[in-house]
Amino acid sequence: MSRQATRGDPRKVNGELFTLTYGALVAQLLRDYEDDEEVNKQLEKMGYNIGVRLIEDFLARSNTGRCNDFRETADIISKTAFKMYLGITPVVSNWSAAGDEFSLLMENNPLIDFVELPDGHNSLNYSNIFCGVLKGALEMVQMEVDVKFVQDQLKGDSVTELRLKFIKRLEDAVPVGED
Amino acid sequence: MSGLQRQKASNLDKPLSKGKAEVNVATFALMFSEIVQYCQNRVYTVPELQNKLSDLGQHVGNHLLDILFVRERGFKREVKLLNMLLFIKGNFWKTLFGKDADKLEQANDDERTYYIIEKEPLVNKFISVPKDKGSLNCAAFTAGIIEAVLNGANFPAKVTVHWHKGTTFMIKFEESVIARDKLVDGR
Numbered sequence: 001m002s003r004q005a006t007r008g009d010p011r012k013v014n015g016e017l018f019t020l021t022y023g024a025l026v027a028q029l030l031r032d033y034e035d036d037e038e039v040n041k042q043l044e045k046m047g048y049n050i051g052v053r054l055i056e057d058f059l060a061r062s063n064t065g066r067c068n069d070f071r072e073t074a075d076i077i078s079k080t081a082f083k084m085y086l087g088i089t090p091v092v093s094n095w096s097a098a099g100d101e102f103s104l105l106m107e108n109n110p111l112i113d114f115v116e117l118p119d120g121h122n123s124l125n126y127s128n129i130f131c132g133v134l135k136g137a138l139e140m141v142q143m144e145v146d147v148k149f150v151q152d153q154l155k156g157d158s159v160t161e162l163r164l165k166f167i168k169r170l171e172d173a174v175p176v177g178e179d
Numbered sequence: 180m181s182g183l184q185r186q187k188a189s190n191l192d193k194p195l196s197k198g199k200a201e202v203n204v205a206t207f208a209l210m211f212s213e214i215v216q217y218c219q220n221r222v223y224t225v226p227e228l229q230n231k232l233s234d235l236g237q238h239v240g241n242h243l244l245d246i247l248f249v250r251e252r253g254f255k256r257e258v259k260l261l262n263m264l265l266f267i268k269g270n271f272w273k274t275l276f277g278k279d280a281d282k283l284e285q286a287n288d289d290e291r292t293y294y295i296i297e298k299e300p301l302v303n304k305f306i307s308v309p310k311d312k313g314s315l316n317c318a319a320f321t322a323g324i325i326e327a328v329l330n331g332a333n334f335p336a337k338v339t340v341h342w343h344k345g346t347t348f349m350i351k352f353e354e355s356v357i358a359r360d361k362l363v364d365g366r
Contacts, residue, residue: 013202
């Protein structure tokens with residue numbers, strides 16, 4: 001069974017298939033774990049795995065070089081990465097004075113089309129997979145960041161807000177006993 | 180929680196989107212890969228894994244059915260078996276996967292059985308099946324979608340997935356569906 005992947009082909013996938021598939025996943029997780037916090041954790045873990053792999057695809061296709069500062073990183077995340085993979089461009093805003101923290105504001109989060117949170121799931125971050133993806137991807141380019149949900153349209157906020165905080169630059173770690 | 184005062188927007192208040200939004204194939208492929216891995220960690224055998232993927236597909240299918248008929252068919256459901264199958268092969272497949280399904284065939288020896296054949300289903304595109312799990316076909320997910328759409332449109336059927344000419348989805352309708360279709364045809 002030779003299934004040749006047609007790489008380099010900028011093919012797209014129907015957004016609703018994507019949205020509903022994600023919905024099926026979250027619904028399954030909720031059935032399996034029965035606990036919002038656990039589901040958040042699981043989603044973040046999956047996102048991390050995705051991010052770690054997605055960054056390679058991103059670097060291979062986007063022709064972006066090394067960023068000079070965190071502001072540049074923020075711009076590339078919103079204008080290039082989100083655009084490329086989800087077709088949206090979140091707004092970068094609310095910079096902290098030190099320039100190490102910013103927010104991504106999304107008005108049309110594609111993950112939440114058709115979604116309504118039932119009562120009793122106030123601590124569920126439905127789109128928590130984003131946090132993992134961003135963390136995983138940035139970790140692979142030597143940046144440790146913290147990503148949190150601040151606002152969520154599913155909980156009645158007018159936008160979905162993700163907050164990214166730069167923690168530190170990661171040095172390439174040398175395996176134990178190999179210095 | 181202040182959530183009580185805040186008004187959550189209801190989906191019914193929003194207009195139905197035109198469904199033109201698209202995402203990168205890599206985004207979908209990586210997410211699907213996570214789904215497969217997650218399912219695999221919770222089962223022991225290949226058939227169990229396929230069932231699990233099919234369950235997830237059914238969730239998707241259940242939700243797609245109404246959107247598709249409202250948008251593509253002006254609120255009208257198909258009542259004839261053949262038209263329904265052609266809808267799946269054509270409109271439905273095209274909306275989901277950007278192209279018609281490769282083939283639709285009926286079994287020679289059984290009027291209840293139909294095959295939809297797709298040489299390279301989208302979900303299998305980025306999956307290499309490990310040697311020890313040769314029979315695994317992750318398009319079980321797609322089979323689940325088809326099954327839910329058929330069941331939802333009142334054509335109860337069982338859809339299974341097989342490695343044959345690429346991937347073949349075997350659709351086995353319940354006896355009642357065939358009987359009813361003959362009745363409709365007779366008029």
